[in-house]
Amino acid sequence: MSAIDAPSVRSAAPRLARAAVIVTLLLLSASVLAPDVAAAHGISGRASLPVPPWLFAWAAAVVLVVSFVLLSTMWPRPRLQLLRERQICAWPPALSAPAGLVGMALFALVVYAGYEGVAYYTANFDPTFIFVIFWVGVPVSTVLVGDWFRAFSPWRSFARGVRWLGARAGLRWRAPLSYPAWLGRWPVVAGLVAFAWLELIYHDHDNPIVLASLSLAYFALMLLGMALFGIEEWSEHGDAFGGYFGLFGRLSCLDVRDRMLWLRRPLTGLASLPEEAGSVALVLVLIGITTFDGASNGVVWNTLQPHVQSVFMSLGLGETPSDELADSLGLLLAIAVVVGFYRVGVLGMRSVSARLSTRVLSQSFAHTLVPIAFAYVLAHYFSLLVWQGQAIGYLASNPLGHGTDYLGTAHWHVNYSFLGSTAIWYIQVVALVSGHVSGLALAHDRALATYRSAPEAVRSQYWMLVVMVGFTSLGLWLLSAVNT
Amino acid sequence: MAVSFHAVPSHAPRRARSALIAVAAGVAVLSLAAHLGLPGLGEALTYLLPATLLLGVLATRRYPGERALLAALTRRPSNRRRPQAEASSGRARADATVPRGGRLIATSLAVRPPPAARACTNP
Numbered sequence: 001m002s003a004i005d006a007p008s009v010r011s012a013a014p015r016l017a018r019a020a021v022i023v024t025l026l027l028l029s030a031s032v033l034a035p036d037v038a039a040a041h042g043i044s045g046r047a048s049l050p051v052p053p054w055l056f057a058w059a060a061a062v063v064l065v066v067s068f069v070l071l072s073t074m075w076p077r078p079r080l081q082l083l084r085e086r087q088i089c090a091w092p093p094a095l096s097a098p099a100g101l102v103g104m105a106l107f108a109l110v111v112y113a114g115y116e117g118v119a120y121y122t123a124n125f126d127p128t129f130i131f132v133i134f135w136v137g138v139p140v141s142t143v144l145v146g147d148w149f150r151a152f153s154p155w156r157s158f159a160r161g162v163r164w165l166g167a168r169a170g171l172r173w174r175a176p177l178s179y180p181a182w183l184g185r186w187p188v189v190a191g192l193v194a195f196a197w198l199e200l201i202y203h204d205h206d207n208p209i210v211l212a213s214l215s216l217a218y219f220a221l222m223l224l225g226m227a228l229f230g231i232e233e234w235s236e237h238g239d240a241f242g243g244y245f246g247l248f249g250r251l252s253c254l255d256v257r258d259r260m261l262w263l264r265r266p267l268t269g270l271a272s273l274p275e276e277a278g279s280v281a282l283v284l285v286l287i288g289i290t291t292f293d294g295a296s297n298g299v300v301w302n303t304l305q306p307h308v309q310s311v312f313m314s315l316g317l318g319e320t321p322s323d324e325l326a327d328s329l330g331l332l333l334a335i336a337v338v339v340g341f342y343r344v345g346v347l348g349m350r351s352v353s354a355r356l357s358t359r360v361l362s363q364s365f366a367h368t369l370v371p372i373a374f375a376y377v378l379a380h381y382f383s384l385l386v387w388q389g390q391a392i393g394y395l396a397s398n399p400l401g402h403g404t405d406y407l408g409t410a411h412w413h414v415n416y417s418f419l420g421s422t423a424i425w426y427i428q429v430v431a432l433v434s435g436h437v438s439g440l441a442l443a444h445d446r447a448l449a450t451y452r453s454a455p456e457a458v459r460s461q462y463w464m465l466v467v468m469v470g471f472t473s474l475g476l477w478l479l480s481a482v483n484t
Numbered sequence: 485m486a487v488s489f490h491a492v493p494s495h496a497p498r499r500a501r502s503a504l505i506a507v508a509a510g511v512a513v514l515s516l517a518a519h520l521g522l523p524g525l526g527e528a529l530t531y532l533l534p535a536t537l538l539l540g541v542l543a544t545r546r547y548p549g550e551r552a553l554l555a556a557l558t559r560r561p562s563n564r565r566r567p568q569a570e571a572s573s574g575r576a577r578a579d580a581t582v583p584r585g586g587r588l589i590a591t592s593l594a595v596r597p598p599p600a601a602r603a604c605t606n607p
Contacts, residue, residue: 054530061534069549073556299524340510348542454557455550462538462547470535477531481524 005106049425053480057473059452060433064472067437068465071444072458078449080442081270086265091256100157106429107154107215113399116211119208123401128391130211131199134241136381137389139248143374149248150235153242155222174232179237184277189285191240193331196289200296201327201420203320237474245281248374250367267442273367280366283373284342287471288335290376291414291478298481299321301330308388340472342369348463353456364450365464367442379428379479386424392412425479436468443468507544511536 049056078135098414106129113125121127137148150156164280165175198205205211225234235242249255250269273279295301305326312322346361356364390412397410404410444457451457511529529536541548 052528057531058534061538069553072553076557212535300522300528303523344539351545454554458550458557459547462542462550466535466538466542469538470532473531473533473535477528480527480531 014399024157031297049149049422050118051478052307056249056429057476060429060436060472060476061469063433064436064440064465064469067440068444068461071441072461075441075444076448078453080265080362080445081449082270083264083272085255086269088261088263091257091259091261096151099151100160103152103154103157106152106223107219108217109399111212113412114208114210114215116400117208118401121208122391122402123398124208125395125399125401126211127206127210128388128395131206132213132384133392135195135199136377136385138241138245138386139374139377141247142245143251146252146254147246149245150242151256153235153239155226155239156231156235156242159223159226163231166238173227174235175226175228176265177228179229179233182277184279185237185243185282186278188240188243189236189278189281191238191336192244192282192289195240196292196331197328200289200293201324201331203324210426243282244286247286247370248377251371251374258354267371267438270367270370270385270442271445272406273370275363275366280342280362283366283369284338285335286373287339287369289331290380291338291474292331292375293332293336294475294481296327296330298478300481305330312351321413341467341474344470345463345467348466349460352459355452356450364442365443365446366447368464369438371435371438371442372468373458376471376475378435379431379475382427382431383419383424386419387414387416390418410455428479429476431477432472436472508540 110126117124117126117132142149163173222234222239225238228234229238236246237243244422250273251267252269253264253266255264255269296305307324308329309319309322312325313319317325342362346358346365349365350356350358351359391414393409393412397405397407397412440461444461447457448466451460498522
């Protein structure tokens, strides 16, 4: 018979915490029993659902609790800590040159269409290509087939081409600086926040000329970084998009490395995620960006935002800068909420065993958030991808909006009946729940490898369960708010 | 089979405790804000209710179902190991009693053969 010598916790629980929790629960119960007027809104206005949308969040919580129980009882040893993979076939190195040329040609098209095309965002190639295909389509395809962007990256391919030409001419360039360890992945974080600000906050974000100019500036910045720190080093740590797609590429079962195509066990690619500076922030920022995108379309932020904006206007700022500042504050707030969720989980795990510091725990379990970040991206942008993504069909034939028909597809149009709102809602729910169950499995596996005893490992995972349930509920609320 | 677990020490640092109080207070403030008229927030709290309930239980340092989970977790590998252990001991017995090949011939022809256990093992 099992005997658990757990300490008596009732007496140890601080009275203040207990009182705060009781008050919170009472207020929450009141909120549920007497929902406000806006509770009538939600995705049910667009999608035909058999039950209220918040019930999906509760059902998702049940699914996660059941998954937690199954993992705790049927997964007694770590299985995902080692990269288990096998070679499928050799990967021809000759493919890298054409891939790079394609990447550079697409980049040239973006710049050309930005400067020479019409300034209307639905008729120009750039907004759809950058915000739908590049920002959403590439990560989704990366999870399916591996990190293919690395081969197509225009700045990396250009730098490699220049290096190859220089070597043929007898010129060799050595990076004068070694990449500092303290900088870690922070340049990727900064780049992603900047891109999110451009997409979600900047008032002129869909102006093709602005997009082309910023693309060129980013290209130049990448070349500078690669010249200073080396092509591969900077591509890994300094390229925001390379880092973003590479992170999601670890979710894939396929990987190209050492001129070989590898097939690996699902989720094992994430367990080997390097624990370096900024890696936790990278994942949290990715979730925070999507959270803000969802919240900015919801009723809460749309009620609060004008008040915040009026505060900035009262300080003497114009309407547009005040609007952008208010949204910037919202973006930071969304990231802070996500950081807070994870912080609660880490502090909870820390309360289980004082042997591991919060810093170590935060780093060790950061990879468990990657499936959640992808689930957020997929769920939030799925409708954008399947609807607006179709526009690239006719924009490819008429990239400048001048009436050309290079590929014979200029007459194509977006078919909105391709997938209904209800089907999209269900896909979003499945994506969110699957992502969080994957995160839970990764966390459970890491806990078994990290903690010395089974009780500690199981207790720590109660806290990660809170994090996962919280993120799932938040994600579903945001999705329902978007469809209001 | 008796299974005993190590006691999980109660090492709740003050920082962790105060952070949990802060979170609970934050949710309380949000609840109040919802009832004071910020639309949509009540709905958000409805969505977040399962996570908040779970957090509330854990904040009081209770882990519901922990005993059953640990019992199941430790029972499972021992059930699996048993057939493996039996199989390995069975193989060892067969090795000890049945010399094979050249050793079988040598043992049969010897006037005073070595003990069976030594005859079946490799030097």
